[in-house]
Amino acid sequence: xxxxxxxxxxxxxxxxxxxxxxxxxxxxxxxxxxxxxxxxxxxxxxxxxxxxxxxxxxxxxxxxxxxxxxxxxxxxxxxxxxxxxxxxxxxxxxxxxxxxxxxxxxxxxxxxxxxxxxxxxxxxxxxxxxxxxxxxxxxxxxxxxxxxxxxxxxxxxxxxxxxxxxxxxxxxxxxxxxxxxxxxxxxxxxxxxxxxxxxxxxxxxxxxxxxxxxxxxxxxxxxxxxxxxxxxxxxxxxxxxxxxxxxxxxxxxxxxxxxxxxxxxxxxxxxxxxxxxxxxxxxxxxxxxxxxxxxxxxxxxxxxxxxxxxxxxxxxxxxxxxxxxxxxxxxxxxxxxxxxxxxxxxxxxxxxxxxxxxxxxxxxx
Numbered sequence: 169x170x171x172x173x174x175x176x177x178x179x180x181x182x183x184x185x186x187x188x189x190x191x192x193x194x195x196x197x198x199x200x201x202x203x204x205x206x207x208x209x210x211x212x213x214x215x216x217x218x219x220x221x222x223x224x225x226x227x228x229x230x231x232x233x234x235x236x237x238x239x240x241x242x243x244x245x246x247x248x249x250x251x252x253x254x255x256x257x258x259x260x261x262x263x264x265x266x267x268x269x270x271x272x273x274x275x276x277x278x279x280x281x282x283x284x285x286x287x288x289x290x291x292x293x294x295x296x297x298x299x300x301x302x303x304x305x306x307x308x309x310x311x312x313x314x315x316x317x318x319x320x321x322x323x324x325x326x327x328x329x330x331x332x333x334x335x336x337x338x339x340x341x342x343x344x345x346x347x348x349x350x351x352x353x354x355x356x357x358x359x360x361x362x363x364x365x366x367x368x369x370x371x372x373x374x375x376x377x378x379x380x381x382x383x384x385x386x387x388x389x390x391x392x393x394x395x396x397x398x399x400x401x402x403x404x405x406x407x408x409x410x411x412x413x414x415x416x417x418x419x420x421x422x423x424x425x426x427x428x429x430x431x432x433x434x435x436x437x438x439x440x441x442x443x444x445x446x447x448x449x450x451x452x453x454x455x456x457x458x459x460x461x462x463x464x465x466x467x468x469x470x471x472x473x474x475x476x477x478x479x480x481x482x483x484x485x486x487x488x489x490x491x492x493x494x495x496x497x498x499x500x501x502x503x504x505x506x507x508x509x510x511x512x513x514x515x516x517x518x519x520x521x522x523x524x525x526x527x528x529x530x531x532x533x
Contacts, residue, residue: 278309294359356373413454446523473514
């Protein structure tokens with residue numbers, strides 16, 4: 169019998185959402201003009217010794233029998249996947265599965281996610297895999313339950329906007345503060361710093377792939393596109409659709425991904441967080457992003473964001489990957505901004521109407 173060595177942590181799963189055939193930009197459907205590769209890799213490097221990471225009791229085999237899983241309700245459904253709330257050993261969990269119409273590529277991505285998560289030790293800002301089921305039926309991933317759903321929906325709902333894709337059972341009850349937004353940015357950087365230490369490139373870092381738990385804790389999720397890299401750069405060799413608005417020039421033009429590519433994506437996540445849920449490159453279609461970047465375009469500083477905070481974003485978007493900061497350095501920068509107790513996000517001048525560019529897949533095709 170599988171046993172848990174952690175206290176019951178309530179939190180959710182994102183990916184699939186209510187709304188059936190419609191999903192967030194960058195999930196199930198993307199612009200066809202930028203189809204990109206995604207090979208398999210096997211993890212070969214040893215675990216690093218990180219003192220604050222808690223290991224599960226059973227790291228050898230997390231296979232669970234289906235009769236151990238008590239399904240409670242459907243939380244969300246996308247084009248190819250579904251997420252359920254369930255109970256295992258009196259613990260609330262989220263169960264991720266694929267629909268019958270899922271493609272072979274979707275199945276492969278889910279297997280990649282499973283194998284990648286098996287290699288990660290538990291971390292405060294990474295969604296934990298509790299187990300999986302591969303026998304007698306479709307593959308199931310059992311993850312810790314995050315009650316507030318994905319960060320993108322959480323941000324938008326906190327402003328009073330409706331978000332039908334957010335699968336969280338709980339909703340924010342008040343508007344977010346500047347300190348809370350900075351805290352989100354730090355937690356995401358902290359989780360990504362761990363992945364960088366473990367030589368894992370996420371390749372799909374976006375607010376929609378970060379989950380929110382109790383006490384406004386953010387955790388990185390959705391490792392279907394993640395790759396283990398023993399060299400500095402990962403090169404795609406097969407076709408797959410990827411979220412172009414979160415991708416750096418070297419990924420768009422050369423098919424190369426590295427931790428520094430994730431840093432670029434983190435800069436886009438900062439835009440999402442500090443605009444409280446706006447879509448990046450507002451009004452721009454995915455097929456137009458590459459030519460904009462080729463001309464050196466970067467999203468301008470929002471009026472309510474300080475020069476110091478925008479400088480962190482801008483550093484993430486430097487042309488050469490080697491010139492971008494490390495996640496460890498970004499963590500330190502975010503900690504400093506939090507501890508300064510100065511106003512880096514002036515919500516008194518934030519205008520909600522300026523940030524309602526909520527891209528939908530249907531509008532981009």
